[in-house]
Amino acid sequence: MTRNRKPRRPDVTAVELIGGPEKLEIRLHDYDDRWPAQYREHRGRILDVLATANVEVEHIGSTSVPGLAAxxxxxxxxxxxDITAEEDYLDGLLAAGYELRTREPRHRLVRTPARDVHVHVYERGDPAVDEYLLLRDYLRSDAKDRALYERTKRTLLSRGWDDMNDYADAKTEVILAIKARARTARGL
Incomplete structure (x- = not known):
């Protein structure tokens, strides 16, 4: 959807976290050469169930960066x-075995029951899409910032976290600095 088209209905205005906060033990693993294959398996599953929905699928996050612990x-x-047209994508994802975890403005998150795959749904053209891809692509190409990001994650994980969202929020400052360098490297 181009940003000029009107969504079918208004988007949600608050965060709905299905199941509430979850205590989860978070541990980093050295990069695993099996992660790309796991991504491809789920990409295929998603494309199969959303074959009529004109979607694009990308591997993001630390498991998408070779050599990065995650x-x-x-x-x-x-x-x-259209993120508001959940009937176009959510039913298919749920039928494929994913569970709805988060519904928030401009974003939906479904995941496997084992919590080992998170599927982030955004509207095409959403600025968050560019941000995810900017960080992924830069970390794939810059060993120094890749090492900084890994050190930061290891330091933060040495503390206890009651909720994975709190851990993610704690990384924000370093991620913003890395993305600023990524923009500079791209001439943006």
Missing amino acids: KPIIDILVMVD
Whole structure:
């Protein structure tokens, strides 16, 4: 969807976290050569169930960066034409075995029951899409910032976290600095 088209209906205005906050033990694993294959398997599943929905699918997050230690959770980005038209994509994802975890403005998150795959759904053209891809592509090409990001994650994970969202928020400052360098490297 181009940003000029009107969505079918208004988007949600608050965060709905299905199941509430979850305590989860988070551990980093060294990069696993199996992660790309796991991504491709889920990409195929998503494209099969959304064959009529004109979606794009990308591997994002730390498991998409060769050589980077990560939580063993495959993050997948699915871009749809209209985030408010959940009937176009959500039913298919649920039928494929994913569970709805988060519904928030401009974003939906479904995941496997084992919590080892997170599927982030955004509207095509959403600025968050560019941000995910900017960070992924830069970390794939810059060993120094890749090492900084890994050190930051290891330091943060040495603390206890009651909710994975709090851990993610704690990385924000470093991620913003890395993305600023990525923009400079791209001449943006």
